Amino acid sequence: MSLIEDSNKNNQRLRYEAFSNFATDLNKSTNFKEIGDSLSTHLKFLLNFLIFRAYFQYEHITLVFHIYRGTVTIYENDSEDNVMPFEKTTVLRNLPVEYTIEEIGLNELLQNGIFDNPKVKVLYAMPITYSPQKSMLITMASKDVNHLLDLDFRFIRLVSESLYNKVSQLLLLKEIEIKNNELRSRNKEVTQLNYNLESLVKKRTLALTEANIELSTLFYRTSHDFRAPLANVLGIVDLLKLFVEERDAFALIENCEHVVHKLDKMLTKLNALGNIEAGNELVFIDFKVLISEIHAKFSKEISDLNIQMVIDYPENLAFRSSFFFLSTILENLVENAVCFRRDEPVIKINVEYHADRLNLVVYDNGQGILPLINERIFEMYFRGNSASDGNGLGLYVVKKMITALKGDISISSISGEYTQVNISLPVL
DSSP: OOHHHHHHHHHHHHHHHHHHHHHHHHHHOOSHHHHHHHHHHHGGGTOOOSEEEEEEEETTEEEEEEEETTEEEEEESSOGGGSOHHHHHHHHHTOOEEEEHHHHHHOTTTTTSTTOOTTOOEEEEEEEEEETTEEEEEEEEESOOSOOOHHHHHHHHHHHHHHHHHHHHHHHHHHHHHHHHHHHHHHHHHHHSOTTOHHHHHHHHHHHHHHHHHHHHHHHHHHHHHHHHHHHHHHHHHHHHHHOOOHHHHHHHHHHHHHHHHHHHHHHHHHHHHHHHHOOOEEEOOHHHHHHHHHHHTHHHHHHTTOEEEEEOOTTOOOEEEHHHHHHHHHHHHHHHHHTOOSSOEEEEEEEEETTEEEEEEEEOSSOOOGGGGGGTTSTTOOSOTTOOSOSOHHHHHHHHHHHTTOEEEEEEETTTEEEEEEEEEOO
């Protein structure tokens, strides 16, 4: 292998490593400033640029990340002046463009702007449109006159998809928070009304119900919208696997794939929340099929981690309920048991039917739950273990679905020894 080829492979490995670090920090970001910090820290190791801009148009929200000489500036809905006419025009045309220094000087939309800089030798702009109201534009100005390679464009695409997914996630959480605040405010108003004002109580209750429906619709529709770009990212990851042969680089790509799958799991849980208010079809549950599906979903973890699964359920049990809800409940509980396992892990699932009620028990000999957090484990986005890489939605979804099925749930646990979840459900 020549020195040039060896240098190129080493450079490629370093770039994949830089992207993995970027994706990890980006996934941990909880606000736009932390996203900006991730960009300013890692982007210089991925792309050669003097100026970098990421412009988002998400329904009524405008957001711009601007990086110049390592300093990031964030503009959020504060002024349309922070969005360049060139950016708006490029997004509308939805076509990538490349301008040389001579073309920049002749373009009226670029004259006297931030890209009209003597150090800028070439300008690239790549728009991505997800829907008429959701789009983004990556603009990059470089001092290097050499054209970008296919690998450069792949990294730009990976960065842009990762950015869009994270920004969309934070915007969704922001909308959910606003809706929750509205619900709390309206609920407070309802409880303070005089019981004699029956008509006003009905009106407020109706408004609260409509807000709940809107929130459920938001969960359902937005989680579906998010999974489309996630599929694109996974497609790009699969494409990279075809081109990369080096073991270290391949491992970094798989790490990126793991991060995307984590986000996809969160969206699946949000989608499940959207289905709760809409209700679900009631059928006679085939527990053999139900348990087999759960076992199949975790077959890799069961094999790789040598987990002992003990399952006991009565044959020919005729119990009417929601198959989707029961499947989702079991999946989340088994996922927790796998996540918080200890050495020689054991997971037991026991199903019994007594006095017109289904009793479902899920036991594991894992890390257990600290007594201090028992009262908070069913809260949305609550994570009781700092080592957890989950999203804090699993038990919240479980509790919501059991409530929808008019059932009860209790958890007994000793930290460092075991956790046992007891669920009781009536016939529906």
